Amino acid sequence: MAESMTLLWCSGSPPCWRVMITLEEKNLQGYHQKLLSFENKEHKSEEVLALNPRGQFPTFKHGDIIVNESFAACLYLESQFKSQGTRLIPENPKEQALMYQRMFEGLTFYDKLDWVIYYKWLVPEDERHDSALKRHKEALTTELKLWEGYLQNVAESSYLAGDFSLADVVVFPSVAFAFRFGLSAERYPRLAEYYNLLKDRPSIKSSTPLDWFEYQQGFEVLEDV
Amino acid sequence: MAESMTLLWCSGSPPCWRVMITLEEKNLQGYHQKLLSFENKEHKSEEVLALNPRGQFPTFKHGDIIVNESFAACLYLESQFKSQGTRLIPENPKEQALMYQRMFEGLTFYDKLDWVIYYKWLVPEDERHDSALKRHKEALTTELKLWEGYLQNVAESSYLAGDFSLADVVVFPSVAFAFRFGLSAERYPRLAEYYNLLKDRPSIKSSTPLDWFEYQQGFEVLEDV
Structure with missing residues (x-):
């Protein structure tokens, strides 16, 4: 196939x-x-x-x-390929609802990351404002705290909604993205724990881009978030 | 239930x-x-x-x-409620793929609408630029033309992906939203046709907010798009 x-x-x-x-x-x-x-x-x-x-x-x-x-x-x-490999959408209605909910909240998370990380690429120079970047950073901080809270509640399983699911598939890359751009593991310990628990999962490890963690200038943009 | x-x-x-x-x-x-x-x-x-x-x-x-x-x-x-009421996700792989594809493109469509319609609400006064609004309008025009093209190809069925599906469920309200805010039916005839074909569908008609088409000032924002 x-x-x-x-x-x-x-x-x-x-x-x-x-x-x-x-x-x-x-x-x-x-x-x-x-x-x-x-x-x-x-x-x-x-x-x-x-x-x-x-x-x-x-x-x-x-x-x-x-x-x-x-x-x-x-x-x-x-x-x-429902019955092939890992079942990525839970059958149980409660877990399924949570899975879909986190999956789509993951879009908001990614959007808020983008507005900070790519601010300079998204907005032409003469339209940029320190006040706008500050507001985007505050929105991202609020967002990150929400996910810290979600992960607090699911600590026993380490996944976002029951077993590993599409919610993790779509959210994990954003979490990795955030740490790649300098997010503080100390200020966001649950996100750091989640990242560390999932990064060696075979599907994730084998698909992690080789240059993902090479140091590159400008990759500290989330240090103060 | x-x-x-x-x-x-x-x-x-x-x-x-x-x-x-x-x-x-x-x-x-x-x-x-x-x-x-x-x-x-x-x-x-x-x-x-x-x-x-x-x-x-x-x-x-x-x-x-x-x-x-x-x-x-x-x-x-x-x-x-898969077997209750209308089946909203096609079984046929090709239609299903197209359904998911249009459904998620629908998010981009809605986002681009928002950036024009709600520009003044999304951006504080001292951060607004005519150049930014112009760029958002151009991006929306490009987006609308894409959907005109999609609808050209599916004209025989009038829906976005085979029968009425979740793609229509999520995209139709954005199309209605666009016309509500003054989009030209002459410049976007396929979208207008799609709108007219679906607006009287019972599920849509009975859930259309009563005040949706009352005239309100400022609702002409898409007239020149």
Whole structure:
């Protein structure tokens, strides 16, 4: 099955990582993959645009089926390979509701991270304001505290909603992203614990981009959050 | 079943409308509902915060299960009441993939609408720039043209992915939202056709907020998009 799949991705992208973790969890190793460069604008290349009119990573193809939105790809793969590999959506109604709830709160979390980490890329120089960046940082602090609280409540299992699920698939890359950009493990101990418990999970470890933790200048942007 | 459900909502909110359409489609009429006021900040009331720490509409409860994110609530309801009412996720893999893809692109669509419609609410006065609003309008135009193209391709069925599905549940309220705020039916004929074909669908008609189309000043913000 995996031989009929192709993933075009770039390193350092939480949305790409979500799809890669899902593929690993569903035992779909051996798919075709091509690492492209965001810096070189390869997401706007003809190769990507032919499959993805938005010109974004990930771009994912299964046979003649194209599904590029990362959440869509994860839900599609779980549905099509339900009984293969890890079951990523709990059956139990309460856990399932919590799973979906955390999964979609994960989008807000990622959005708030983006507004701090990529502020300079998202906003042209003459439209930037210290007051705006300060507000984005405050919103991110509020968001991070919410997740600290959620993880306090689920400490016994270490996952966000019962067993490992799509909620972890989509949220973990954002947590890793936050620490990569300098988030303090001391100020956010539950998030740090969650990160440490999950980072060596086979699906995550084998899909972690090799250069993810190389030091790069400008990667301390979350130090004071 | 519906008697054990409670929805706290506000008028004019596409996310609330998504959940209401889903409840109608799944034959879950008769749920408890309470219309609250966003203008009076009732989303930050104790009643809402007790169920929803983010203080947002919709806030949704089923028995002792709370699921507030609108996409989460729609997916949860479809999963729990799969064989009741309309089947909202296609079985066919190709249609299912397209359904998830459009559903999540619908989030981008809604986000781009928000950045134009609510620019003044999202950005404090001394941080506003004409250049930023112009860029948001251009991004929205690009987005709207993408959807015009999608609808061109599915004209025979009038829905976004095969039969009526969760893709329509989440995207229709944004389309209605756009026309409410002055979008030109002449410049976006496919979106206008889609809107007209779906607006009288029972689940949509019965859940359309009564004041949705009352004239209000400032509701022409999309006229030049």
